[in-house]
Amino acid sequence: GLATIAAPAIAQSSDPIIRWRLVSSFPKNIETLYGCAEVMSKALAASTDNKFQIQVFAAGEVVPGLQAFDAVANNTVQICHSASYYYTGKDTAFAFGAHAPFMLNTRQQAAWAYHGEGKKLLEDFYRGFNVVAFPGGNTTTQMGGWFRKEIKSVEDLKGLKFRISGLGGQVLTRMGAVPQQLGIGDIYPSLERGTIDAAEFNGPADDEKLGLYKVAPHYYYPGFWDGTSMQHFFINSAEWDKLPKHYQAALQSAAALANIDSIARYDVLNPPALRRLVAAGAKLHAFPADVLDSAYDTTMELYEELSAKNPTFKKFYDSQKAFQKDASLWNQVSEFAYDSTIIRELRR
Amino acid sequence: GLATIAAPAIAQSSDPIIRWRLVSSFPKNIETLYGCAEVMSKALAASTDNKFQIQVFAAGEVVPGLQAFDAVANNTVQICHSASYYYTGKDTAFAFGAHAPFMLNTRQQAAWAYHGEGKKLLEDFYRGFNVVAFPGGNTTTQMGGWFRKEIKSVEDLKGLKFRISGLGGQVLTRMGAVPQQLGIGDIYPSLERGTIDAAEFNGPADDEKLGLYKVAPHYYYPGFWDGTSMQHFFINSAEWDKLPKHYQAALQSAAALANIDSIARYDVLNPPALRRLVAAGAKLHAFPADVLDSAYDTTMELYEELSAKNPTFKKFYDSQKAFQKDASLWNQVSEFAYDSTIIRELRR
Incomplete structure (x- = not known):
């Protein structure tokens, strides 16, 4: 009878059309960083049949880049793409969402944030x-920046006018350097005129665009204050809670796609950019051991002080420190050991 | 007038209900590997409001684990979760979708597959x-396996009955070892009775379940034949082409989520598993330099021969080799340099 005829396998749904605005902390010309939001937004629109659309605005188009998080917190916009460490002025604990000097590397930061204690914290x-928030991009380990003169020992940091911010800037201040705050466009002329002595920005692919090798050819590594640098998509929680569950899930998957895409893109762009920079005159140097050791000790002192002042900072720091200890041992018998082998064999 | 009243912001859609079957190459009890398909399937169902559902079957439930790819190719099932290197018997080029001895590390494999030449290849x-196919999980660098006796030089590989397969097995054969094919459940009793001398499986988190440290306590690193090991979701192309575009996009994002989730999960589980194994008696050793050098040279000879026989193999190999060269240089001034610094500072 009729009762046994199956209903056609079609779901009648009435999915709301949702349009959000996203503000990026990054300018359009740094497409590696700016592009993460575009990748996420396109994947989200594609997987919701264009019903959930997020329009991406570059830094400064709606709010200044460094106010992206606040614009989300106060619901000026529903979502932003930004780096947590920009907001350490509100609370020093913001650092750990992106990176903190001498803490986790890129894989460890992801592990801690997706599956480790970092997720709930x-x-x-x-x-x-x-x-x-959902992770949504990572610059991976950054370079230590461009210097007009060689850094031969920790003494050479004394009085050095260095364009660097955040906790890395605090560490270098304690080591005698003089951190400078400068917009991206001001770095080149300031180095050229010698009003600053050094500047850090990111890695080869992004640094190449600024042309700094022409005026500050000494290119140092590793960027010990930026061993990784994770970005997030930050979403106003009231707007998030209003979303249909399947839009929430689609956004979360699209953010994961953007995150993995970002790292893969940097890993494809950075190697040839490094080659080009060296061919154009950049001189690669490792920071001397005494600089790294002194910076490490200074950082640990700073962390003790910040932990004493701020229990939230302490909670994050203790968690990352414990994870780093175990993860670094594992790294020494796995990826790091494999990388060492490959480096050795390619040199033979 | 009426004409100016906006239509309500609701899209009337008739999304088809789609139910697929997925066969995994992995058994349920290796939850790190088996779980990738569950993570993808849940994310996909969640983001399509349960309209696109994929039921996951463990190895052997529908087809044997190592026939998962064939079951997709001939449309017995629509999708599988498997590792490309299982299928080198069809074509040696399959190795490069997962890993090939002494080739890319985990980040490099992802970069090459998502944004590099590997994508189109x-x-x-x-x-x-x-x-x-879409990447969908990675064990990361594996260990070099469990040995009843120490390997002090390449001479100790002669006649060694070693449970290992794929191109790694071919390399070890040329070095005098005798590769053995054994199901997972047969490894422990075979090592215990001494019918084999050594076995490789994965990393600490998965290896711990087999308890091999009790019968073959020498735990070697790095697994030079498994510097990374990417899995994929393989989908029958006719079934894929029939999907609505937004279901395709949702599946692609869900696969990316599963991929990043897999690496993060291993990175959280492996470090404490390694500690427990060492506490239980596992003895960690690096492979001696002469073993690594000889294995590398043997591998390069094998690659030349396989390239001469198979133009597809050559195309993949040439692409990965060129990418590895540049990426390894970049690694030495970025993540590897940072990891070296952290290892040094944690030991001071």
Whole structure:
């Protein structure tokens, strides 16, 4: 009878059309960073049949790049793409969502944030600002920046006018350097005139665009204050809570795609950019051991002080420190050991 | 007038209900590997409001684990979760979708497959089998396995009965070892009775379940034949082409989520598993330099021979080799340099 005829396998749904605005902390011309939001937004629109659309605005188009998080917290826009460490002025604990000097590397930061203690710590922390967050990009380990003169020992940092910010800037201040705050466009002329002595930005692919090798050819590594640098999509929690569950899930998957895409893109762009920079005159140097050791000790002192002042900072720091200890041992018998082998064999 | 009243912001859609079956190459009890398909399937169902559902079957439930790819190619099932290197018997070029001895590390494999030449090479190659593929998990660098006796030089490999397969097995054969094919459940009793001398499986988190440290306590690193090990979701191309575009996009994002989730999960599980194994008696050793050097030279000879026999192999090999050269240089001034610094500072 009729009762046994199956209903056609079609779901009648009435999915709301949702349009959000996203502000990026990054300018359009740094396409590696700016592009993460575009990758996420396109994947999200594609997987919702264009029903959930997010329009991406570059830094400064709606709010200044470094106010992206606040614009989300106060619901000026629903979502932003930014780096947590820009907001250490509010709370020093913001550093750990992106990177903190001498802490996790790129894989470890992802592990800690997706599957480790960081997942809940970050969720609870950002919820305190009415914000929900998902990892959405990573520059990977950055370079230590461009210097007009060689750094032969820790003494050479004394009085050095260095364009660097955040906790890295605090560490270098304690080591005698004089951190400078400069917009990206001001770096080249300041180095050229000698009003600053050094500047850090990112890695070869992004640094190449600034042309700094022409005026500050000494290119140092590793960027010990930026061993990794994760970005997030930050979402106003009231707007998030209003979303249909399947839009939430689609956004979360699209953010994961953007995250993995970002790292893969940097890993494809950085190697040839490094070759070109060296061919154009950049001189690669490792930071001397005494600089790294002194910077490490200074950083650990700073962390003790910040932990004493701020229990949230201490909670994050203790968690990352414990994870780093175990993860570094594992790294020494796995990826690091494999990389060492490849480096050795390619040199033979 | 009425004409100016906006239509309500609701899209009327008739999304088809789609149910697929996925066969995994992995058993349920290796949850790190088996779980990737569950993570993808849940993310996909969640982002399509449960309209696109994929039921996951463990190895052997529908077809044997090592026939998962064939089951997709001939449309017995629509999708599988498997490792490309299982299928080198069809074509040696399959290795490069997962790993090849002494080739890319985990980040490099992802970069090459998502943004490098590997993207198109793999797409075209798998399409030749009527298959569409997306990366969907990675064990990361594996260990070199469990040995009853120490390996002090390349001489100790002569006659060694070693449970290992794929191109790694071919390399070890040329070095005098005698590769053995054994199911996972047979490894422990075979090592215990001494019918084999050594066995490789994966890394600490998965290896711990087999308890091999009790019968073959010498745990070697690095697994030079498994510097990374990427898995894929392989999809029958006719089934893929029939999907609505937004279901395709949702599946692609869900696969990316599963991929990043897999690496993060291993990176959280492996470090404490390694500690427990060492506490239980596992003895960690690096392979001696002469073993690594001889294995590298043997591998390069094998690659030349396979390249001469198989133009597809050559195309993949040339691409990965060129990428590795540049990427390894970049690694030495970025993540590897940072990791070296952290290892040094944690030991001071």
